[in-house]
Amino acid sequence: MPCASTEEATVLGRSTRLLAGAMALACAALIGPSAPNDALFARSLPVEAPRDAVPNRVMTWNICNPCKESNASRAAEIARYAPQVIGLQEACVRDVEWIRQYLKSRYGLVYHVEYGTVLQHQGRCGGLPWRPGAFGQALLSAAPMTDHESVEYPDGGSEDRGYMAVTTTVGGRSVRVFNTHLAQRRQEAVRADQTRVLAAAVARHERAIVLGDFNAVPNAPELTRIWELSADEKSPCGPSSAADCEPTTDWQLTFDYIFLRGMAPVEHGVHLTSYSDHHLVHTDVGAPGPTRPVSTHAPSPQAVGPGPGA
Incomplete structure (x- = not known):
């Protein structure tokens, strides 16, 4: 009917x-949960939100699924910080479509979108049995994106996982942006294999930004390859200073990261939100940092990066 x-x-x-x-x-x-019921259940929106994206700001956010939060509220949180690029994890395509619509109609923020969906999952994203919703990652960018790539990890662990990548503009410079969601907790060996795949892709680029939910604390061995590609001696948070990292989850662990390669952090922030069990994490980037080799397994990287929760 x-x-x-x-x-x-x-x-x-x-x-x-x-x-x-x-x-x-x-x-x-x-x-299902991705239905556009936000008009009935939307919570209060920010009184003042930027009307233009901040050109050098990048953000990552696991929006939580299935949390049944209003997409209008999710859009309001994004508009509060107005990033040039934001990587979303646990994202249903239908939810992202509504988030983009609210960002444009209510805040004048226009974003392009690319997806790195790895599941067709009715339980996660609703839909009909013969047309279930697509679930995974999404990248929103105020500038156009090219060279889109979506890669599913050979082993996703308890649920299929992958990374996506695009080329876009951040801070007036072309950069390769990666967005990933690694295997769930207590699957360290699986995550180690996943970061091996991801690090090989990142190492091919002189300038890159890696966003995502890594489901691992800063000094976890499976993150070693990623830290090597984005090593920053001055970072207040890293594998040797995990105690200084601000938690990015409701269970007081640092799982969400923005790694920079060939770009320098200017400002970093972790923002508590009531619309997910993960906090929003943002970094404003500046000029490239110094060049120094950090690994014999990768090209000499221009590597500076904000530790998570710095």
């Missing part, structure tokens, strides 16, 4: 309107 809109029933009388409303609710239940 087709899902009629309540607008189509406005001229048909009160009884028909009630019937249409019931049908709309039934359809929302059928479609």
Whole structure:
């Protein structure tokens, strides 16, 4: 039975309107957690939000799924900081479409989008049995993106996982941006294999930004390859100073990172949000840092990067 809109029933009388409303609710239940019910359940929005993206700001956010949060509220959180690029994890395509719409219509922030979905999952993202929702990563960029790549890790652990990459502009410079979500907790060996794949891809680029939920604390051995490609001797947070890292999750662990390669951090922040079990993490980038070799397994990297939660 087709899902009629309540607008189509406005001229048909009160009884028909009630019937249409019931049908709309039934359809929302059928479609699942990614249905556009935000008009009914959206929470308060920020009074003041930037109308233009901050050109040198990058952000990462695991938006939590299935948390059944309002996409209007998610958009409001993103608009509060207005990044040039934001990487989302645990993202349903339908949710991202609504987030982009709210960012444009309510805040004047226009973003391009690319996806790195690795699952077709009705339970995660709703949809019909023959057309389940796509689930994984997404990148929103105020500048156009090219050379999109989506890679599924050979072993995702308990759930398929992967990384995506695009080339776009941050701080007026072309840069390769990666967005990933590594295997769940207590799957260290799987994550080590995943970072081996990711590090090989990152090492091919002189200038790169790596965003994501790594499900590992800063001094976890599986992150060694990524730290080597983004080593920053001056960072207040890193594998040797994990105690100085600000937590990025509700369970007081640092799992979310922004690694910079060939770019320098100017400002870094972790922002508590009530709309996910992960906090928003942002970094404003500046001019390239000094060149120094940090690994015999990769080209000499221009490597500076903010530790997570610095």
